[in-house]
Amino acid sequence: MGAVAIGGPALLSACASSDDTTTFAGAKASKKIKVGFGNEAPYGFTDASGKLTGAEPEVARVVLKAMGIDEMEAVPSDFGQLIPGLQAKKFAFVAAGMSIRPDRCETAAFSAPEFKVASSFLVPKGNPQGIRRFEDISGKDVKIAVLSGAVEKGYAEEVGVPADKIVTLDNQDNILRQVQDGRVYGAALLDITSRWLLKQNPGAPLEATESFQGSKKAPDVGAFTFRKEDTEFINAFNAELKKVKESGEWLRIVTPFGFSEANAPGPELTTEALCKG
Known part of the structure; x- marks a missing residue:
């Protein structure tokens, strides 16, 4: 050196x-x-x-x-x-x-x-469980997928979401498939990602929640x-x-x-x- x-x-x-x-x-x-x-x-x-x-x-x-x-x-x-x-x-x-x-x-x-960018959830149409923020996950009988190494797992942990409600997956295809198949209720993603996945899969019975700042500490840059x-x-x-x-x-x-x-x-x-x- x-x-x-x-x-x-x-x-x-x-x-x-x-x-x-x-x-x-x-x-x-x-x-x-x-x-x-x-x-x-x-x-x-x-x-x-x-x-x-x-x-x-x-x-x-x-x-x-x-x-x-x-x-x-x-x-x-x-x-x-x-x-x-x-x-x-x-x-x-x-x-x-x-x-x-x-x-x-x-x-x-x-x-x-x-x-x-901001965060959002990819969820079933109508969002029957009403998951709109990470704080909403703890009180619901749901599992939420996150991408391995991405920021969303940390945001969930930041507000006390139990570890058994977070499913870490290695790529977007697996995340989309598990949400569609109902193996997880939804996925926590950046809002650009959620909207992109919906655009690429127009027949999927899913929606993206309204954008929000995932961390209380700083925006996603x-x-x-x-x-x-x-x-x-x-x-x-x-x-x-x-x-x-x-x-x-x-x-x-x-x-x-x-x-x-x-x-x-x-x-x-x-x-x-x-x-x-």
Whole structure:
């Protein structure tokens, strides 16, 4: 670590292998980069043709192109394994719409805030159990599904929801299937996710509850995720991301994935403040 710090960016670039796509120096040399994603639509997922798409990869493509990196190689991962995979250098950064949280900031670094969202529940039509907030779960004979590694399990625990009422699943397909089959009453998701799943499954007898802030501590603000030591990469990425947002290009990119101008975080939401909680 000390030797790398003394050498600085020039040394990193000089030593980078042309086939190294898991570091910033290697990506600049090869023009290619490996990106981790959790296969969670509409944030980052592969379409029917196998192409990596979603709001975060599409924004990242534009940002990276401006940095001279032309090609992204997709590396899928369970959401809960994205930060461990990043630390293990399976990919150079994560484009999965990961929320900035103090516990995650202990082991990873984040770009400037990219979007803000809220929570909602995916429930049977009519919502017969009346689940509209995490506080509603404890007093009902229901089980609620959450995505492994996502924020919703923590929000439920924050208000005292018993562990036996929370079912952790590894992907969206399993969540949707279990809600449809009645194996769980509903699913706690980000509101963009709930609406996207309904749009993609128009015949499902389900509905999304009204959006609400899942945590009492801070709003859900998503960003790109990096290794803590990759300061040069983060700074370069943030500089180009700022240009994309200020030009209006960001809104054009994310609108097809269910985002709107209302999802743009204000200047009061900073990575530093969100990491402190």
